[in-house]
Amino acid sequence: MPIPDLGILLFLGLCGLIVGSAFMVVTSPNLVHSAVSLLFTFFGIAAIYIYLYADFIAATQVVVYVGGILVLIIFGVMLTNKIENATITSKTHNQIPGALFSGILLLLQFYAIFNTKWLVNDNPEKSSTVMDIGELLLGKYLLPFEVVSILLLSALIGAAMLSRKKVD
Amino acid sequence: MTSALDYLIELLAFTGLDHSILVVLAIHIPALAIFLVMVVNATIAVYVERKVAAFMQDRLGPMEVGLFGFKGGRRFWGGIGQTIADAIKLLTKEDIVPDNADKKLMLLAPFIIFIGAFLTFIAVPFSENLVVSDFNVGIFYIIAMSSVGVIGIILAGWSSNNKWSLYGAMRAAAQIVSYEIPIGLTLLLVVIVAGSLNLGDIVQWQADNRWFIIHSPFTFVAFFIYFISVVAETNRTPFDIPEAESELVAGWMTEYSGFKWAIFFLSEYANMLIVSIVASVVFLGGWLSPLAILNIGIPESWMILDGPILGFFWVMLKALFLVFVMMWFRWTFPRLRVDQLMYLCWKVFIPFCLANLFFVSIWELISGTIFR
Numbered sequence: 001m002p003i004p005d006l007g008i009l010l011f012l013g014l015c016g017l018i019v020g021s022a023f024m025v026v027t028s029p030n031l032v033h034s035a036v037s038l039l040f041t042f043f044g045i046a047a048i049y050i051y052l053y054a055d056f057i058a059a060t061q062v063v064v065y066v067g068g069i070l071v072l073i074i075f076g077v078m079l080t081n082k083i084e085n086a087t088i089t090s091k092t093h094n095q096i097p098g099a100l101f102s103g104i105l106l107l108l109q110f111y112a113i114f115n116t117k118w119l120v121n122d123n124p125e126k127s128s129t130v131m132d133i134g135e136l137l138l139g140k141y142l143l144p145f146e147v148v149s150i151l152l153l154s155a156l157i158g159a160a161m162l163s164r165k166k167v168d
Numbered sequence: 169m170t171s172a173l174d175y176l177i178e179l180l181a182f183t184g185l186d187h188s189i190l191v192v193l194a195i196h197i198p199a200l201a202i203f204l205v206m207v208v209n210a211t212i213a214v215y216v217e218r219k220v221a222a223f224m225q226d227r228l229g230p231m232e233v234g235l236f237g238f239k240g241g242r243r244f245w246g247g248i249g250q251t252i253a254d255a256i257k258l259l260t261k262e263d264i265v266p267d268n269a270d271k272k273l274m275l276l277a278p279f280i281i282f283i284g285a286f287l288t289f290i291a292v293p294f295s296e297n298l299v300v301s302d303f304n305v306g307i308f309y310i311i312a313m314s315s316v317g318v319i320g321i322i323l324a325g326w327s328s329n330n331k332w333s334l335y336g337a338m339r340a341a342a343q344i345v346s347y348e349i350p351i352g353l354t355l356l357l358v359v360i361v362a363g364s365l366n367l368g369d370i371v372q373w374q375a376d377n378r379w380f381i382i383h384s385p386f387t388f389v390a391f392f393i394y395f396i397s398v399v400a401e402t403n404r405t406p407f408d409i410p411e412a413e414s415e416l417v418a419g420w421m422t423e424y425s426g427f428k429w430a431i432f433f434l435s436e437y438a439n440m441l442i443v444s445i446v447a448s449v450v451f452l453g454g455w456l457s458p459l460a461i462l463n464i465g466i467p468e469s470w471m472i473l474d475g476p477i478l479g480f481f482w483v484m485l486k487a488l489f490l491v492f493v494m495m496w497f498r499w500t501f502p503r504l505r506v507d508q509l510m511y512l513c514w515k516v517f518i519p520f521c522l523a524n525l526f527f528v529s530i531w532e533l534i535s536g537t538i539f540r
Contacts, residue, residue, distance in 0.1 A: 006188035032326060036273065039280075039319060055305050056365075059312040067315025071345055074319065078326050078334070130305060130365055 011051060018044035035074045042066050056130045171302040172198055198300040202289045210437040215251045217495050224499040261426035266329055269423065273327035278424070278431040280320030285438040288313040292445050293367050295479035296455045306367040307355055310446060311348070314401070317435065318344040321410070324432075325420035336419025339506060340403060340410035346513045347400040353521035354394040357387060357528050358450050371454035379453040384535075386528040391451040393517050393524075395490065398443035400509070402436065404494055406501035407509060440491055448486035455479030458486075 021040035028034045042065040049058035137145050176194040183190070215230070222229025230247025265271055291306045291313075293299035303309045318341055325337020358380055359365055362373040374380060380387045400407035411419030421432050448454060457478065504512070 006191055009188075030270075032270070032273065032323075036276065036319075036323065055303065056308065059305050059308045062312040063308075063315060066319065067312065067345075067348065071318055071322065071341060074322050074326075075338075075341060078322065078338075 007051075014044050014047050017041075018048070031077045031080075032074065035070065035077050038073070039066060039070055042070060054129055056133060171299055172297070173301050175297075198290075202286060202300065205289070205441075206285070206434055206438045209441050210434045211251045211255065213437045213440065213491065214254070214433070215248065216492075217498075218247075218250070220492065220495045221499055224496070255430070258430040259427055263426045263428065264423070266423050268329045270327035270329065273323050274423075275428070277320045277324035277327060278428040278435075280323065281317045281435045282320075282431050284313060284315075284317035284320065285435040285442065287316070288442050289438070291367070292442055293371075293449060293454070293483070294445070295477075295483055296368070296371070298480060299367075302368060303366070305365045307359065307370070307446070307450065308365050310442070311352055311355065314439070314442070315344075315348060317439070321420050324424065328420070328423035330423050332417045332422045333420050336410045336422070340420055343403070343407065343410060343509060344401055346510065347397045347517075350393055350397040350513060350517040350521050351401060353518070353525060354390040354397070355450060357390045357521075357525055360525070360529060361387065361532055367449055367454075370450055371456065374453045375456055379451065379456070381451045384528060384531050386524045386531060387451070389520065390524055390528075391447070393521060394451065395447055395493075397513075397517060398447065399494055399497060400513070402439045402443060402494075404440070405498040406503050408503060409506055409509060440494060441487065444487040444490035444494070445483060447490055448483055452486045453482075454486075455483050457482055 018041055021037045021044065024037035025034045025041065028037060042061065046058045046061040046066075049055075049061060173194060176197055177187075177190055180190055180194055185193070219229045230250035233247050233249040233253050265274060288310055290300045291303050291309045293302075293306075299306075321340045321344070322337045325333040325335075325340070328334075358370060361380070361383065362370045364370060364373070370380075377383065381391045382388065403410050411421065421429060424432060455478075
């Protein structure tokens with residue numbers, strides 16, 4: 001029996017993990033369980049980045065999504081009053097239009113996947129990507145970078161303004 | 169630096185197995201080694217912590233359980249078997265799960281915390297070339313993986329269905345998420361100066377120039393901010409408000425017992441070791457010999473006690489000293505209030521870190537143009 005390539009096996013396992021946990025996020029009747037399933041989805045996606053030799057992006061994915069956003073989500077869900085009693089509707093409505101629409105979307109995606117000219121790097125260098133990212137961010141893409149940072153800053157100030165107590 | 173994993177794969181190549189199988193086999197060896205390091209570290213650290221605590225309070229500490237028949241005999245080494253007895257007790261203890269607890273999550277939570285500590289060890293260098301996998305983004309990877317544990321803490325607190333646990337978990341989450349910022353900023357300072365995220369490059373920079381703690385006034389301040397922040401992030405006294413035993417019973421681990429609680433402890437002591445090793449590698453020269461910076465007329469070849477084995481010795485010496493300082497803190501400082509904790513982080517450390525970042529950039533520009 002020929003031994004299958006380890007990389008492909010791992011990749012398939014990761015895809016299974018991502019799809020399975022994402023499915024759990026959507027279908028689980030318990031909101032906290034959904035949030036925990038999201039943890040595995042985020043980790044799987046970070047691993048996919050490693051397949052693309054994007055080590056920095058993978059670590060950023062874990063820092064931002066697992067260490068930041070997921071903690072925030074779990075925090076928010078935990079502090080929701082009477083979360084145990086909340087009934088989350090998992091009925092299905094409009095099955096036929098829904099199936100049609102998602103079928104069309106699936107076909108479109110397949111079309112896009114098989115007709116895009118993917119950039120395949122046959123000889124991936126194992127060098128660090130951090131320097132390239134830094135130089136691009138502070139060189140070629142300086143303006144978008146600054147615009148995004150101002151947007152984030154205004155979002156921060158806005159959140160602080162909304163949550164502070166009103167003093168008359 | 170080369171990583172231990174690559175070396176192991178080369179070493180095992182004589183078996184003539186397929187490369188895929190070889191990788192799978194080779195992964196298990198460092199994994200087992202990391203697990204053993206965690207277990208041995210926790211066993212020794214608990215014993216030393218009790219002895220240090222006893223020493224600070226002028227009592228004897230564990231004295232009864234001896235291994236080699238000197239029960240109650242020697243004055244200081246009497247209770248050397250105590251933690252082994254404790255470990256056996258913990259592993260054979262009944263696993264109690266509250267009726268209304270979320271049983272699945274309660275089982276999952278300790279393992280998430282454990283995995284957070286375990287995955288961090290992959291990038292932690294114990295010596296030059298003695299690292300499981302040498303990442304290009306090593307220091308960033310360590311920051312990333314140490315932020316995973318907080319999810320386990322929150323889940324442990326929530327799933328226990330106990331108000332003390334939930335309070336503890338909320339405090340822990342707020343504390344850890346806040347103190348990650350000064351940790352990240354102080355490490356960023358070092359990255360700016362060294363120009364690399366790779367821990368090997370950072371130590372090489374220190375070998376070429378000088379240790380980061382004495383490099384400039386700003387990196388000197390950064391070391392202390394880093395160290396105090398990691399004490400807070402590992403939930404040690406004086407920052408142990410998530411498990412403040414006089415207020416919250418045991419915080420987020422109130423409902424845990426037996427094996428799961430043992431895993432919490434294993435991870436806590438592993439995290440202490442990790443942050444101490446990172447501090448010693450990033451700020452204190454890692455595997456560089458401290459003797460080399462003392463220029464006292466002895467031939468230089470005597471002073472540079474480098475090399476893989478001595479490198480391990482120096483890293484561990486520096487790291488274990490920092491672990492000892494953490495234990496020292498525990499019996500020296502009273503616990504902070506929640507608001508004082510947040511004040512310290514957001515109004516003291518973060519402004520200082522940002523100013524530090526600004527000034528260290530200027531310092532590097534000036535010293536780069538004038539002194540070099």
